[in-house]
């Protein structure tokens with residue numbers, strides 16, 4: 552169970568926003584916060600990102616093609632980036648979040664609110680990211696921002712809806728951190744919905760990336776829309792069961808950070824996770840899949856952490872397990888797929904304790920997955 556986060560003070564209104572992480576998503580969020588009228592600093596780890604924004608007002612490395620408003624101040628020094636911040640958006644890949652928070656430990660004033668915008672589960676400790684941040688920076692107010700949000704579309708100003716969750720929204724939604732953030736960075740085309748279900752929102756973001764790899768593999772194998780719909784729906788059942796085991800609410804699973812993000816990522820080749828799965832099925836290298844661009848594929852980073860956590864909680868996640876077996880254990884895709892398809896038939900709801908074995912004698916060559 553994720554711990555309930557202790558209420559902590561934060562500055563109202565939120566006016567100065569620091570974005571920590573100059574990848575595609577951090578850059579798109581910095582553009583969004585600037586459009587909403589905030590003063591924005593953007594810390595990037597790579598000096599060439601800072602230089603690119605300073606000299607050309609674009610992030611040529613991670614989000615080329617989108618103008619970054621003058622009000623966004625690129626910074627290579629982390630302490631300088633967060634110095635005057637009311638809120639810090641944490642947008643580094645999940646497995647680097649702890650180290651980034653440790654680097655922030657001596658830089659933050661006590662009133663600074665923290666917003667996790669990354670998606671994943673810490674591999675070494677099996678912790679949701681809110682728990683990681685809470686361990687390192689326990690006295691800060693904390694929120695999570697997630698949902699169906701391709702960075703390119705957000706940077707282009709296309710209509711997008713997100714969930715922002717903070718625990719204080721349960722008792723005083725109007726005065727919660729999530730609401731303060733919505734007022735600060737929300738616009739007509741970047742529309743935050745408020746929630747208090749931090750765990751549910753986090754699980755949705757972490758699990759959908761692993762499922763998007765499965766959807767990509769199916770697409771790469773030449774399977775059609777039926778298979779994709781089955782992966783999304785049965786994947787949602789895996790996501791829901793893990794979420795509930797961690798204290799997440801059922802209605803979050805049907806929200807933006809649940810089915811919203813799952814559908815988006817499993818259905819669009821804009822998704823890096825989906826493209827990665829397609830490439831795996833077609834035996835392509837990472838360089839071939841992403842044209843040599845440096846990108847994070849959180850589903851590949853998190854297939855083990857998601858399934859480790861599920862195993863610990865005794866939650867059966869066969870699709871995520873298949874992705875793990877392919878990526879982490881080197882199982883041939885054809886074997887993993889055939890194992891999935893030869894599972895016994897079951898009740899659609901987990902509460903129905905029904906298991907009907909398939910008849911192996913009827914398994915003809917035609918019924919096996921045909922791979923090129």
Ligand SMILES: NC(=O)C1=CN([C@@H]2O[C@H](COP(=O)(O)OP(=O)(O)OC[C@H]3O[C@@H](n4cnc5c(N)ncnc54)[C@H](O)[C@@H]3O)[C@@H](O)[C@H]2O)C=CC1
Pocket residue numbers: 572573574575576577578595596597613642643644645647651668669670671700701702703845846847848849
């Ligand atoms: N790109 C998108 O459309 C969206 C991404 N996200 C999430 O945002 C997070 C960041 O992803 P992107 O901005 O897309 O990354 P990206 O793929 O555009 O860039 C990679 C990022 O990793 C960082 N990085 C590499 N090594 C690092 C290290 N040792 N320490 C700290 N940072 C390091 C780079 O500085 C860069 O910011 C991920 O958790 C992702 O799932 C969430 C919503 C949308």
Ligand SMILES: O=C(CO)COP(=O)(O)O
Pocket residue numbers: 670698699700701702760763812815816821822823824825847848849
């Ligand atoms: O999280 C995302 C969309 O909501 C981005 O997905 P990818 O990392 O698969 O591109």
